[in-house]
Amino acid sequence: MSTAAGVTANVNGMEMPHKPIELSISLPHNPGTRIYLHLTALATSIVLFVTSASIEAGQGGAAMGSLVYAMPDRYNPNQPLSTAMYSSPTSLDxxxxxxxxLTRRTQKLCYVGSSMNLSGGAGGGTVEEEMEAFRAIVDVVVSEVSKSTNHE
Incomplete structure (x- = not known):
């Protein structure tokens, strides 16, 4: 097995087909905030961890957020099924x-961990800022997943 770059990761004696992709996104209307993504796109599933950091927040680490599992519903593909494996009220939604x-767009199982906190941004975490971040994350993840699918 090899990845798109021709590299196979060996973790604990097991060959892993893909290495995680670590990305950073800056938001155009919120230049002091960056979103960090840790994405592993496998043949049948996606594992994504999302967090944010702002200049105003300093160097402190983000608290653990929610972890949600979603899977396609074969009877109603437009309404994926989901369950919270770990919930934090500030990041669950x-x-x-x-x-x-992501499940609807990719038709893959998705594990999403999020400790996003946009309250330190320019607008204080408004709905518009959250939607801008949401769109940016979805665009990047879907693009990376389609790249990894095309290389398999």
Missing amino acids: FATRLAKL
């Missing part, structure tokens, strides 16, 4: 919406 949309 964002993680659930993200997992469901």
